[in-house]
Amino acid sequence: MMRAIIVAAVIALPPKHTPPFDGQVIVVPDAATFCGRPDAWGCASLLWTADEQGRTSYACVIHTLPIGTVMKRQVLNAKSHARLIEHEKAHCSGWTHERARL
Numbered sequence: 001m002m003r004a005i006i007v008a009a010v011i012a013l014p015p016k017h018t019p020p021f022d023g024q025v026i027v028v029p030d031a032a033t034f035c036g037r038p039d040a041w042g043c044a045s046l047l048w049t050a051d052e053q054g055r056t057s058y059a060c061v062i063h064t065l066p067i068g069t070v071m072k073r074q075v076l077n078a079k080s081h082a083r084l085i086e087h088e089k090a091h092c093s094g095w096t097h098e099r100a101r102l
């Protein structure tokens with residue numbers, strides 16, 4: 001009998017000292033088309049806007065695969081999706097990790 005073992009997606013959390021992102025966060029399930037990497041659960045981008053007075057602000061746009069996506073025997077369940085959002089928010093705060101992952 002064949003058994004496929006599927007585990008929750010492994011999402012690294014940023015170091016505790018990473019400053020929190022306190023701006024607006026927008027989550028969009030479009031990682032498959034936006035991130036440009038077929039092996040990424042998600043990625044982040046900054047969306048800059050200006051008001052009528054020309055004051056600029058930015059939002060953290062988090063692009064994810066949809067909850068329930070299975071990739072490499074891992075599933076993006078609700079818990080790993082929440083970790084992914086924390087991970088990508090840290091990127092909006094300036095966190096980078098040496099080896100490019102997600």
Ligand SMILES: [Zn+2]
Pocket residue numbers: 087091097101102
């Ligand atoms: Zn990352």
